[in-house]
Amino acid sequence: MRRIALMALVPAAISSPGWAVTYMSVQQAQAAMFPGEQLTSAFHELTAQQVAAIRKASGESPLSKSLKSWRAADGGWFIADEVVGKHEFITYAVALSADGAVRGIEILDYRESYGNQVRDPRWRQQFVGKKAGQSLKLGTDIKNISGATLSSKHITDGVRRVLATYAIVLAHG
Numbered sequence: 001m002r003r004i005a006l007m008a009l010v011p012a013a014i015s016s017p018g019w020a021v022t023y024m025s026v027q028q029a030q031a032a033m034f035p036g037e038q039l040t041s042a043f044h045e046l047t048a049q050q051v052a053a054i055r056k057a058s059g060e061s062p063l064s065k066s067l068k069s070w071r072a073a074d075g076g077w078f079i080a081d082e083v084v085g086k087h088e089f090i091t092y093a094v095a096l097s098a099d100g101a102v103r104g105i106e107i108l109d110y111r112e113s114y115g116n117q118v119r120d121p122r123w124r125q126q127f128v129g130k131k132a133g134q135s136l137k138l139g140t141d142i143k144n145i146s147g148a149t150l151s152s153k154h155i156t157d158g159v160r161r162v163l164a165t166y167a168i169v170l171a172h173g
Contacts, residue, residue, distance in 0.1 A: 020111040029106045030078050033095035039070040039078055050168055058164035060157045074098060077170055083158040085112040085151040094162045100171055102127045115148035118155055127159055132167035136160040
C-alpha cells in the first residue's frame with residue numbers, strides 16, 4: 001500500500017509548475033532602454049587574461065566567457081548577463097551610457113520562487129549613474145531587500161562585474 005501511495009506522488013512532483021517568469025525579451029529590453037536607437041551586436045569571447053582582470057577589478061568571475069553586448073548608435077552599450085539568485089539563474093540587462101555609467105537595469109527572466117522584488121523600479125534605480133571603479137556593495141551603496149537578500153546581492157555583484165567588463169573589454173573598442 002505504501003508503494004502505491006509513493007508512486008502516486010511521483011507524477012505530481014514531476015509535473016509541478018515552475019516559478020520561471022519571463023518579463024521581457026532581450027529585444028524588448030533594448031527597445032525600452034534605448035528607445036528609437038539602433039543597436040549592433042558586438043559579442044566577445046573573453047580571454048583568460050580578461051577574465052582574470054574582471055575578477056580582480058570586481059571581485060566576481062564571469063559565469064561565461066561569452067559576453068553578450070550590443071553597441072547603441074549613441075555610443076552606449078546594452079549587456080545581457082546572468083547571475084545565480086539563491087538556486088536558479090536570473091537573467092538581467094544593463095544599459096550603459098557612452099561614458100560607461102549605468103542608464104538602467106531590467107530583469108528579463110526570474111526563475112526563483114521568491115525574491116522577485118528586485119524588479120521594483122525604485123530598487124533598480126539605485127544603480128543609475130554608477131561607473132566602473134566606484135563602490136557598489138549591497139548594504140552600503142545599494143539597499144538590501146528583505147526576502148530577496150541573495151537576489152539583491154548577486155545582482156549587485158553582477159552589475160559591478162558588468163561595469164568592470166565594460167571598462168576592461170568594451171570601453172576602448
